[in-house]
Structures are given as C-alpha cells and as structure tokens.
Amino acid sequence: MLARMDAAQAIGDLTEISPQVRQVVAIAADGSVLGSNLTDEALGSRLAEGAGRLARAAEELRPGIHQLEAATLAGSVFVVRDADRTIVATTTPEPTVGLVFYDLKTCLRSIDGTLVPAPAPGPDHQGGEDAAA
Amino acid sequence: MPPRKVFTGFLLAAGSLAGSVLVRRRAARKRERVDLYSADGSMHSFAEGSPEADRLLPIAHELLAAG
Numbered sequence: 001m002l003a004r005m006d007a008a009q010a011i012g013d014l015t016e017i018s019p020q021v022r023q024v025v026a027i028a029a030d031g032s033v034l035g036s037n038l039t040d041e042a043l044g045s046r047l048a049e050g051a052g053r054l055a056r057a058a059e060e061l062r063p064g065i066h067q068l069e070a071a072t073l074a075g076s077v078f079v080v081r082d083a084d085r086t087i088v089a090t091t092t093p094e095p096t097v098g099l100v101f102y103d104l105k106t107c108l109r110s111i112d113g114t115l116v117p118a119p120a121p122g123p124d125h126q127g128g129e130d131a132a133a
Numbered sequence: 134m135p136p137r138k139v140f141t142g143f144l145l146a147a148g149s150l151a152g153s154v155l156v157r158r159r160a161a162r163k164r165e166r167v168d169l170y171s172a173d174g175s176m177h178s179f180a181e182g183s184p185e186a187d188r189l190l191p192i193a194h195e196l197l198a199a200g
Contacts (some may be wrong), residue, residue: 002173023200024199025200030134034161043199043200046199047196047199047200050192050195050196050199051196053192054192054193054196057188057192058167058169058189061169061185061188061189062169062177064171064172064173065169065172066168066170066171066172067170068167068168068169068170068192069167069168070166070167070189070193071166071167071168071185071191072165072190072193072194073163073165074194074196074198075197076193077193077196077197087180088196090196090197090200094193095178125139
C-alpha cells in the first residue's frame with residue numbers, strides 16, 4: 001500500500017539539506033496551503049497569498065514564467081510553479097540561486113508524485129485501498 | 134626604462150584592474166533585482182529602479198517582513 005509523501009515531510013527534508021532556506025510554503029492550485037515549516041498557520045496563508053500575487057504580477061510582465069527569484073538586501077524570495085502546485089521560499093541574503101531552485105523543484109516533485117509506504121492499517125481496517133496515486 | 138620597473142608598473146596596473154572588477158561585482162550583487170525564468174529556459178533580470186522590479190520588489194519585501 002502506498003501514499004503520497006507528506007508535504008510537511010518533504011519540506012522538512014528541504015530545510016534540513018538547505019540551511020539557506022528560512023520559510024517554505026507549498027501551495028495547491030486553489031491557493032490553499034499544502035504544507036509549510038511554519039508553526040503559525042496565518043503566516044503560512046499570508047506567504048501563500050503573497051506568493052500568488054508575486055507570481056501573477058510576474059506573469060503579467062512576462063507570460064510563461066515558471067520560476068522567479070526576487071533578491072533583496074534582507075534576503076530572497078523564490079517561487080517555483082509546476083502544472084498545478086507552487087512552492088514559495090524565503091532565504092538568507094545572497095543565496096546559492098541554482099541550488100535553492102534545484103532543492104525547491106525536488107521538494108515540489110516529491111510532494112506531487114513520489115510514493116512512500118503508508119503506515120500499516122489498524123487491526124480493524126477492512127480494506128478500502130488508498131486512492132492516493 | 135629598466136625592465137624591472139616596467140614589470141612592477143604592469144603588476145600594479147593589473148592589480149588595480151582586478152580590484153576594480155571585484156568591487157564592481159560586489160556592488161552589483163548588493164543591488165536588489167528580480168529574475169524571471171520562463172519555461173523555454175530564457176531568463177529576464179530586472180534591477181531595482183526598473184518599472185518591472187519596482188512592481189515586484191515591494192511584494193518580496195512584504196513577504197520577507199512577514200517572517
């Protein structure tokens with residue numbers, strides 16, 4: 001039995017291997033938060049909403065954008081999109097851009113498609129295969 | 134002019150040039166900018182002061198301040 005990798009787990013892996021990354025939020029197509037490394041849910045929602053505005057503004061300037069970096073003196077904001085998901089991350093100033101993009105894409109892919117073993121069902125579980133695939 | 138003086142002058146000039154390049158690169162890195170990457174592999178970079186960056190950077194500042 002298989003289930004999709006949990007978004008929180010994928011984001012946990014990302015922040016573990018990439019110390020430059022501060023905050024990460026994975027966002028569904030409808031704008032809802034799939035997962036984040038933030039304890040404050042309201043903050044996660046604000047980041048998701050802001051990332052949506054940033055991506056839409058970028059799309060208006062240059063149609064067909066699939067990733068962006070906004071570099072400021074206080075740090076950078078990265079947004080990476082695939083067909084129906086978006087991931088936004090803030091980083092320390094002057095990050096290793098290529099590495100951050102690579103790690104964000106890997107994280108997004110792992111949330112989207114990687115299958116990992118699901119926890120074993122309890123003794124009273126009578127079937128009903130997990131539809132996640 | 135003795136060859137040694139010519140060589141010293143050349144070294145000084147090369148060092149000054151290398152130093153100015155490093156300073157310029159460092160200064161350029163410290164400027165705010167937005168890089169947009171298209172699906173076709175192209176990238177557009179907008180430095181602060183351009184209309185595009187002036188539209189996108191405030192949103193980025195807002196996100197960074199939120200954290």
